Amino acid sequence: MEYLEAKNKFISTWGSLGSLWGINKAMAQIQALLFISTKPLSMEEIMEDLKISRGNTSMNLRQLMDWGIVTKTLVAGERKEFFTTEKDVQELARIVAVERSRREIKPVVKVLEEVSTIKDDGTAKTKELIKQTKALHELTETMDIMINKLVNQKQNWITKSLLKLFK
Amino acid sequence: MEYLEAKNKFISTWGSLGSLWGINKAMAQIQALLFISTKPLSMEEIMEDLKISRGNTSMNLRQLMDWGIVTKTLVAGERKEFFTTEKDVQELARIVAVERSRREIKPVVKVLEEVSTIKDDGTAKTKELIKQTKALHELTETMDIMINKLVNQKQNWITKSLLKLFK
DNA sequence: TTAAACTTTCAATAATTATTGAAAGTTTAT
DNA sequence: ATAAACTTTCAATAATTATTGAAAGTTTAA
DSSP, rough: HHHHHHHHHHHHHHHTHHHHHTHHHHHHHHHHHTTTTOOOOOHHHHHHHHHHOOOHHHHHHHHHHHSSSEEEETTTOOOOOEEEEEEHHHHHHHHHHHHHHIIHHHHHHHHHHHTSOOOOOEEEEEHHHHHHHHHHHHHHHHHHHHHHHHTTTOTHHHHHHHOOOOO | OOOOHHHHHHHHHHHHTHHHTOOOOOHHHHHHHHOOOOOOOOOHHHHHTTOOHHHHHHHHHHHHHHHHEEEEETTOOOOSOEEEEOOOOHHHHHHHHHHHIIIIIIIHHHHHHHHSSSSOOOOOHHHHHHHHHHHHHHHHHHHHHHHHHHHTTTTHHHHHHHHHHHH
16 A cells, blocks of 8 residues: 555545544545655645635534644744644543533433432332433443543553553 | 323433434433333334324334343233333443443444554555554453443342442 | 224424535734 | 735535435235
């Protein structure tokens, strides 16, 4: 496999995997491109490489910056803006995990909490609703705590966690 | 909050959370409905309750069965089919984790493996591609191993894992 | 074996989500 | 102050994904 084939394969696979880490295709592809680039890239270069429009590139870069995955860098003597992504995979994974927890898990935990504390009117269906949402609330909260705990170990968190789990 | 409001809130929240566990809205809503039901439900009841078509219900029930989350149950003296979902949240989480690993993570690990083993032609960009995809390959594989390890503890896996991590 | 009761399939359509491109906005150099 | 270089915004459009509903298929009871 040649460089170009490998590069395209990587970008498209990573792009379609977007759903797994909760971002859209273009966002994931831009990040993938920056991830294997040897230097900061301009909007121009990104749009040309991925064959996407200027508007699309601009919007998705902005979202990547909102996630804290991509940053603007100044290149000496250049007017336009250049972009780089976090290059350390573990740090990348940390950021994604924390963001998803904040954006998606925490709001759900809140709703489950609300629903699971409605007044028990004594009917079987209310009892079941309370019981099941309570269980789900506990599970979701535990998982969220787990993720945040894992991820706050900073240095080498994945390896450390794996070791602990294997014991 | 009354039963009906709580029920609807639960179903719609769980539905929109579908993306987090990688299934579509109708699928998640059907599962949610079954999850808080005190008895097995027929297709008829599901379509009426969620206001979705027969075809949609049929297809999504099938998918839920493919995932191993929902099962057909026979109800004595009834001709039509009835459905139930796994009621234990921990078992539910296990099934979802294992399925996502199989369906999404493993194929990506394979591509990363392929890409990261291309021939090093000595150029900087090839070196960077190899280095970064190798790191991603390792990370993804480690996480996949972690998930499968966690999840195979069967009984009370979440609590057990949490304890280990806190030590 | 037939017909009623039920489920599945799938082409058509609707709903949602992503993308474009050009106009408006901003920054910088002179 | 102005114009060139660049970025952002957003209404229009395209692409994707979900949903419908009716026809075809299956099962069961008599």
